[in-house]
Amino acid sequence: MTTGTQAPQTPQVPQHADTFANRLVGRIRLNGMMALAAPLLAILFAGLVTSLVLIITGHPPIDSLLAMVEFAGMPRTMVGIINLASAYYLSAMAVALGFRMNLFNIGVDGQYRLAALCAAAVGGAVTLPKPLHIALIILVAVLVGAAWAGIAGVLKARRGVSEVISTIMLNTIATGLGAWLLTSWAVPVAGSNNIGTKPIGESGQVPGISLIPGAPNQVFGLFLLAVLVGIGFHLLLNKTRFGFDLRSTGLSEPAAVASGVNVKKMIVIAMLISGGMAGLVGMPQLLGSSYSYGLDFPPGFGFTGIAIALIGRNNPIGVAFGALLWSFLDVSQNILNFEKVSPEIVTIMQGVIVLAVVIAYELVHRYRIVAEQRRVSRELSASARTEGAAA
Amino acid sequence: MDGITKRFPGVVANRDIHLSVSKGQIHAIVGENGAGKSTLMKILYGMQRPDEGEIRIDGTPVSFSTPGDAIAAGIGMVHQHFMLADNLTVLENVVLGSEPRRAGLALDFAAARKKIKGISAAYGLDVDPDVLVEEIGVGQRQRVEILKVLYRGARILILDEPTAVLVPHEVDELFENLHGLVREGITIIFISHHLDEVLKVADAITVIRRGTTVASVDPASVTARQLAELMVGSELPSPETRESTVTDVxxxxxxxxxxxxxxxxxxxxxxxxxxxxxxxxxxxxxxxxxxxxxxxxxxxxxxxxxxxxxxxxxxxxxxxxxxxxxxxxxxxxxxxxxxxxxxxxxxxxxxxxxxxxxxxxxxxxxxxxxxxxxxxxxxxxxxxxxxxxxxxxxxxxxxxxxxxxxxxxxxxxxxxxxxxxxxxxxxxxxxxxxxxxxxxxxxxxxxxxxxxxxxxxxxxxxxxxxxxxxxxxxxxxxxxxxxxxxxxxxxxx
Missing domain, CATH: 3.40.50.300 (P-loop containing nucleotide triphosphate hydrolases)
Known part of the structure; x- marks a missing residue:
């Protein structure tokens, strides 16, 4: 009971989910060796560009880079790298969670700073038995981060405000609000012009771990928090029904809607989780060495997190490598002064890596899509009857 | 405009389409959704390139790789969904992208206004260039869209499902406008699947089914029923003797x-x-x-x-x-x-x-x-x-x-x-x-x-x-x- 002679076939080009932006933020997977090849090529390329810049400025490229690697190999530096990477990792995972659902949380920076400030103030104000004290501080940080990001989530769900705009604005507001809160809560820090929150008592401090043998300093105890967040991220996204809904929404919103996902609710929840993770960014530092939030608390981790999430394709393992790489470059650039090389060369390298990674992923993705479609049609044509040229 | 021949191999949306539209006519293209009308129009407007076949205008073969080429050749398209900026005036919308310049720099709104009023009067479009688009109704917006393509010198207008968004009296107004345009020598390609409307307005009809042209008919000698038959194909389904399974629940x-x-x-x-x-x-x-x-x-x-x-x-x-x-x-x-x-x-x-x-x-x-x-x-x-x-x-x-x-x-x-x-x-x-x-x-x-x-x-x-x-x-x-x-x-x- 058909009318025509030949059935119409629409060309099956994946048009919707398969956009450059989607590939960029890793909602589309790259498999196996390809996933590894792309970033390695990109780092190699970045190394070449940096070498070129070094040569142009009259420095020996190999020696400079070797000096960085050598410096990074020292136990003391390795601890520094891991400590910095913990914060980078948490920040990047917070960004990654949003990315996986099409949300661009630029506000991680404001979220973690505000969260760290409030957590430090609460932690300094109370004294509790050890595990409870730590748990309370972390809980406050998570709640404040989540609430701050949640504002952007509610604005988007209710009023359609782009989360890009609202989180940027919330960053600025967080800076002002943080400064005001700090002056209201702060006590002078002895022996400096700095002011900070009342230091957190011993019961709220997390002891370091002697992870690297021979190092005089210790890895932040809450380095383990970053590891837990990574594992939790993987479980949440890949193993739970909630995570499936979240990924579906990121891959194709219309399909998610048709499948029964309440996208607005999803936006708010995703922003809350992302913000909660952002709240953790300052914790390793706060509970591991500063014990107080002052004017010198490091800013900018939120923006670094975006770059690292891109390098790591929003994948917990990939981001771990990205965070370590970034941290390695940041920490070991200090040695370049001794080599009479401007440490800013590292900033060039970081920039080139991000650009090169984006381009490399794109190339690899194009190759993979074509290869997979060829493979499917080949395997099908091998099994006698084929279904047409569509795939 | 003489004849359009197009061929597409294999399983794509269009294959072996033949269409010839005479100058100064309203030529309707009808077909079910998915029959390939839109693809054909996109090719005509330079948004997609044909794999085979050629387009001739007034006997001269042309080849479009962008809509810009099609516009230059005098083909304009009015999309089903309006592409107007609500917060700009009609005038600004019309000139957008081809703004008239004065001394190379300043925008010459006076000249544009004059030209728009001229076109509006010549074709009876009744469009006021200085109102905001957000203040005018759907029917008038459509006329703005038509004016926009005329302003760019189009002699052949493609209208994609123009009546889909209109209420009945606006449809009648649109048809009057279309007749006015045709009287002034404009050629119109009218895409629709509302057969009664097509019969009312078209001078010639081409039917597309499953990606190919199946018939060209004269609206005077065809009924809506015959047209529907051509559109859906006339083969009867194989009679199915089957038990009804309908229950009372x-x-x-x-x-x-x-x-x-x-x-x-x-x-x-x-x-x-x-x-x-x-x-x-x-x-x-x-x-x-x-x-x-x-x-x-x-x-x-x-x-x-x-x-x-x-x-x-x-x-x-x-x-x-x-x-x-x-x-x-x-x-x-x-x-x-x-x-x-x-x-x-x-x-x-x-x-x-x-x-x-x-x-x-x-x-x-x-x-x-x-x-x-x-x-x-x-x-x-x-x-x-x-x-x-x-x-x-x-x-x-x-x-x-x-x-x-x-x-x-x-x-x-x-x-x-x-x-x-x-x-x-x-x-x-x-x-x-x-x-x-x-x-x-x-x-x-x-x-x-x-x-x-x-x-x-x-x-x-x-x-x-x-x-x-x-x-x-x-x-x-x-x-x-x-x-x-x-x-x-x-x-x-």
Missing amino acids: VALEVSGLTMAAEGGRLLLEDVAFTIHKGEVLGIAGVEGNGQAELVEAVMGIRAATGAITLAGTDITAWSTLRRREAGIGYIPEDRQRHGLLLEAPLWENRILGHNSGGIWIDRKGARADTERIVAQYDVRTPGIDVDAAALSGGNQQKLIVGREMSGDPVLLIAAHPTRGVDVGAQAAIWDHLRDARAAGLAVLLISADLDELIGLSDSLKVLLRGRIVADVDPANVTPEQLGSAMTGAGEEA
Whole structure:
């Protein structure tokens, strides 16, 4: 009971989910060796560009880079790298969670700073038995981060405000609000012009771990928090029904809607989780060495997190490598002064890596899509009857 | 303008299309949705390039690689959905992209205003260049769109479904404008599937079916019925002697379903029907008459007023998720956008829409059930870890059908279940639908394929402009009769 002679076939080009932006933020997977090849090529390329810049400025490229690697190999530096990477990792995972659902949380920076400030103030104000004290501080940080990001989530769900705009604005507001809160809560820090929150008592401090043998300093105890967040991220996204809904929404919103996902609710929840993770960014530092939030608390981790999430394709393992790489470059650039090389060369390298990674992923993705479609049609044509040229 | 010949090899949207439009005429192109009208127009307007064939204007072969080339050759297109900036005036919208310059720098609004008024007067468009677009109505916006292309010197106008957004009196106004344009020597290509309108306005008609031109007819010597016959093809479905499986148990009851678009135009108006267990209710209608809205209202994706009762329970206020959990299966119209995660493996696609239960995904169960669907529904794939994007359309659709049939649904909403699917897969999907119906499934079937509707349905309703206008007995109706009812051409079956 058909009318025509030949059935119409629409060309099956994946048009919707398969956009450059989607590939960029890793909602589309790259498999196996390809996933590894792309970033390695990109780092190699970045190394070449940096070498070129070094040569142009009259420095020996190999020696400079070797000096960085050598410096990074020292136990003391390795601890520094891991400590910095913990914060980078948490920040990047917070960004990654949003990315996986099409949300661009630029506000991680404001979220973690505000969260760290409030957590430090609460932690300094109370004294509790050890595990409870730590748990309370972390809980406050998570709640404040989540609430701050949640504002952007509610604005988007209710009023359609782009989360890009609202989180940027919330960053600025967080800076002002943080400064005001700090002056209201702060006590002078002895022996400096700095002011900070009342230091957190011993019961709220997390002891370091002697992870690297021979190092005089210790890895932040809450380095383990970053590891837990990574594992939790993987479980949440890949193993739970909630995570499936979240990924579906990121891959194709219309399909998610048709499948029964309440996208607005999803936006708010995703922003809350992302913000909660952002709240953790300052914790390793706060509970591991500063014990107080002052004017010198490091800013900018939120923006670094975006770059690292891109390098790591929003994948917990990939981001771990990205965070370590970034941290390695940041920490070991200090040695370049001794080599009479401007440490800013590292900033060039970081920039080139991000650009090169984006381009490399794109190339690899194009190759993979074509290869997979060829493979499917080949395997099908091998099994006698084929279904047409569509795939 | 002399003749257009175009050929497309293989399985693409257009093949071997011949179309010749005479100067100073309104030439209508009619065909079902998906017949290839839009693709053809995109080629004419330079948005896509033909693989084969050539376009000649006034006998001279032309080749367009961008819409800019087409505009330069005097072809202008008015899209179905207006492309106007609401917060700019008519004048600013018209000149946007081809602003007249004075001394190389300043915008010469005075000259533009004069030119617009001139065009408006010459063709009787009655457009005021200095009002904001957001302040004018739909009919006038359309005239602004027409003016926009005339301003750029178009002599051939392509109008894509121009009446779809208009109310009847605006349609009449538009037709008067079109006649005015033609009198001034403009050629108009008018795309539509409203046959009564086409017959009223066109000087010549070309019918497209399944990607190719099947006939060129003179509107004076053809009836809407004959046109419908040409549009849908005249072969009768193979008569099916089959037992009715309709029971007395009501599965779905819809009453007073009404949905309004922004601006108050009713997309659905007081739609009511009942589907029993074991019954297939077909909804016939030319696309854009409320089918998509009806489906989304029953699925709870778009808000509508009225009452929806599923197996005795009022589900009007339920979310899409809850409706799905209550046993509504949904085969969406656009499988790639609404039915699949193209960049996810098949087994993950099995979970889509069936993601209820505990906290954790039942990975093992999903994989096993995907294997079952692949085997049972003959999905041609090397494995279940392949991305859905790598499958052909027919196989994607078989996967969706298999997925939506699993878990013993109470009601299946099937929107164009076999569109764009090859013949073999089509027959297989039909068989599965029949088997499920025999097992007591209630099916709401939306289709543009009249043979499919007549062949599968136990009862048929015709949807026209958001209202159910006719009940048809599929046992004794021909596609032509149904086609006439669908286009509002009068005589009901």
